[in-house]
Amino acid sequence: xxxxxxxxxxGATSGSTEVKTVKDAIFLTKAKDVVVMGLFxxxxxxxxxxxxxxxxxxxxxxxxxxxxxxxPEVIERYAEETQGRSPAVLVFRRFDEEGKPKxxxxxxxxxxxxxxxxxxxxxxxxxxxxxxxxxGNVQGEQKMRWQLAMLSRLPKFLFFSAEDAINQxxxxxxxxxxxxxxxxxxxxxxx
Numbered sequence: 001x002x003x004x005x006x007x008x009x010x011g012a013t014s015g016s017t018e019v020k021t022v023k024d025a026i027f028l029t030k031a032k033d034v035v036v037m038g039l040f041x042x043x044x045x046x047x048x049x050x051x052x053x054x055x056x057x058x059x060x061x062x063x064x065x066x067x068x069x070x071x072p073e074v075i076e077r078y079a080e081e082t083q084g085r086s087p088a089v090l091v092f093r094r095f096d097e098e099g100k101p102k103x104x105x106x107x108x109x110x111x112x113x114x115x116x117x118x119x120x121x122x123x124x125x126x127x128x129x130x131x132x133x134x135x136g137n138v139q140g141e142q143k144m145r146w147q148l149a150m151l152s153r154l155p156k157f158l159f160f161s162a163e164d165a166i167n168q169x170x171x172x173x174x175x176x177x178x179x180x181x182x183x184x185x186x187x188x189x190x191x
Contacts, residue, residue, distance in 0.1 A: 016066035
C-alpha cells in the first residue's frame with residue numbers, strides 16, 4: 001500500500017522533466033514533434049511552479065513533451081530564441097501551419113510579460129497546434145494534434161463542401177459530434 005501511494009505521489013508531479021545538458025536539450029527537441037522547454041535560473045522560482053502547473057492542463061494524450069532546465073549552458077544555447085530573457089519558455093515544433101510534418105523546426109518564444117498559468121497555457125496551445133488542422137483521414141501524431149486543437153480553448157471554424165452543407169442529416173450529425181469539443185456549435189452555409 002505504501003509503495004502504491006508513493007508511486008501515485010511521484011506520478012502526479014511528473015508533468016515535466018529536467019534537462020541537464022545542451023546535448024540532451026538538442027536531442028529532445030529533435031526527437032519529438034512538439035517540445036515545450038522552460039529555462040529558469042532557480043529551482044525555487046515562482047515561474048517554475050507556474051510552468052509545471054501549466055503543463056498539467058494538457059491532456060496526457062497530447063503529443064506535447066514538457067521539459068525545463070536550470071543549466072547555464074542550456075540557457076546560453078537558446079539565448080538567441082529567448083532574446084536573453086530569463087525565465088523563458090520555448091515551444092519547438094516540427095510541422096507547418098497545416099499540421100504537415102516538416103524537417104524544419106519552428107520555434108516560438110513566450111514573451112513572459114504575463115507569467116501566469118492561463119497566459120502560459122494559452123501560449124503553449126497556440127504554438128503547439130497547427131493553425132489549420134486537417135479534419136480528414138488523419139493518423140498518428142497528426143491525429144493527436146487534431147485532438148489537442150479541438151480540446152483547446154481557441155475558436156474553431158469548420159468548413160464543409162457545398163454538398164454536405166445542404167444535407168440536413170450531415171449538419172445534425174456534425175452539430176452533435178462537434179458539441180463535445182466546443183460550447184456553441186452553429187452549423188450552416190457561409191452565404
